[in-house]
Amino acid sequence: MSKVNKVVLAYSGGLDTSAIIPWLKENYDCEVVAFVADVGQGEAELEGIEEKALASGASACYIADLKEEMVKDYIYPSLKTGAVYEGKYLLGTSMARPIIAKAQVECALEVGADALCHGCTGKGNDQVRFESAYAALAPQLTVIAPWREWDLRSREALLDYLAERQIPTTATLEKIYSRDANAWHISTEGGVLEDTWNQSNELCWVWTKDPEDAPNTPEQVSVQIEKGEIVAVDGKAMSPYEALVYLNEKGAEHGVGRIDIVENRLVGIKSRGCYETPGGTIMMEALRAVEQLVLDKDSFEFRESIALKASHLIYDGRWFTPLCRSLLAAANELAQDVNGEVVLKLYKGQVTAVQKRSPNSLYSEEFATFGEDEVYDHSHAGGFIRLYSLASRIRALNEQKK
Structure with a gap:
């Protein structure tokens, strides 16, 4: 193993990272600094986390509040692209x-560490996401991935490892599901979900009400958008994070934002997860509603192409790349005229834009009406169609000659 003196570990307080701290000290003979990213996973996840890290053997524990920055600088730009992975996943994890890895690197450089460490398994996407960010931001730092090195292969082994060293943990063998939460979403994997023929049960959903149990009366929310960003909800100006928290509560109450998906991981394995993104689903619907008014056909088509490419770049951990920056810049430019107001109806798991308006709207009732108008000459369409279909006409005439 390469020699390192000080390593900064992306620490969650869970079983894996609790075992990683003593393992690093024993196998690398190094100082371990725990880094905790507060990305809105909830107070329960963060309660007592510093004490837990120190009890596991960390020399220090740094907690960074990244909630506002994550929504403003990562989620909102992604929303402008329209990125949705494989048609359903709003890219919550x-x-x-990117922001966790960036803040971890900044912590490492500040404390003079010469190595970074994460607790991602060798089967998942996160190892690629973290290490791609490390490579882009601090290629000089050594990267340690314990799950690719140690021989601890089960929850029982990890618990025994900690017990042998008299390191306290609240983890137990009863944990069935693997969950990951932040302000944008919560994911649930494992348990009954590992068999795709099994239906999800109530334990697979954490934030949102079952749509069948949601209120029988619809609720409406009003969203104000400026340059592709939500700036106010229900008439109240809000920061990006405040808007997300507010809409999370509204959406969760009505069962909005649930998906049960089998996705293609970057490493080639298919996995199944239940994802809940209540506020994000509302935000996405609101932005797309204003886009329908503002973007012309070619611009909308281009934005859709950005969405597809961006979804893969973000999913694959390529945020800190020139291509990703270029796509984000293009989406941001298209969003300059995406201003307006949307009223959305929340009901039994569905969110529907029922009213929308924009000062930049290209929709004209005068032109679109099915009634009598004085602005459009129907006879003009004939010449347009003849030229538009000219290549098809010439091809057909050639076939007739043959």
């Missing part, structure tokens, strides 16, 4: 990884 993916969008949190």
Whole structure:
């Protein structure tokens, strides 16, 4: 193993990272600094986390509040692209990884560490996301991935490892599901979900009400958008994070934002997860509603192409790349005229834009009406169609000659 003196570990307080601290000290003979990213996973996840890290053997524990920055600088730019992975996944875990890795690198440079460490398994996407960010931001630092090195292969082994060293942990063998949460979403994997023929049960959903149990009366929320960013909800100006928290509560009450998906991981394995993104689903619907008014056909088509490419870049951990920056810049430019107000109806798991308006709207009732108008000459369409279909006409005439 390469010699390192001080390593900064991306620490969550869970079983894996609690075992990683003593393992690093024993196998690398190094000082371990725990780094905790507060990305809105909830107070329960963070309660007592510093004490837990120190009890596991860390020399220090730094907690960074990244909630506002994550929503403003990572989620909102992603929303402008329209990125949705494989048609359903709103990239909840993916969008949190770049900012966590960036803040971890900044912590490492500040404390004079010569190595970085994460607790991602060798089967998942997160190892790629973290290490790609490390490579882009601090290639001089050594990267340690314990799950690719140690021989601890089960929850029982990790618990025994900690017990042998008299390191306290609240983890137990009863944990069935693997969960990951931040302000944008919560994911649930494992348990009954590992068999795709099993239906999800109530334990697979954490934030949102079952749509069948949601209120029988619809609720409406009003969203104000400026340059592709939500700036006010229900008439009240809000920061990006405040807006997300507010809409999370509204959406969760009505069962909005649930998906049960089998996705293609970057490493080639398919995995199944139940994801809940209540506020994000509302935000996405609101932005797309204003885009429908503002973007012309070619611009909308281009934005859709950005969305597809961006979804893979973000999912694959390529946030800190020139291509990703270029796509974000293009989406941001298209969003300059995406201003307006949307009223959305929340009901039984569905969110529907029922009213929308924009000062930049290209929709004209005068032109679109099915009634009599004085602005459009129907006879003009004939010449347009003849030229538009000219290549098809010539091809057909050639076939007739043959």
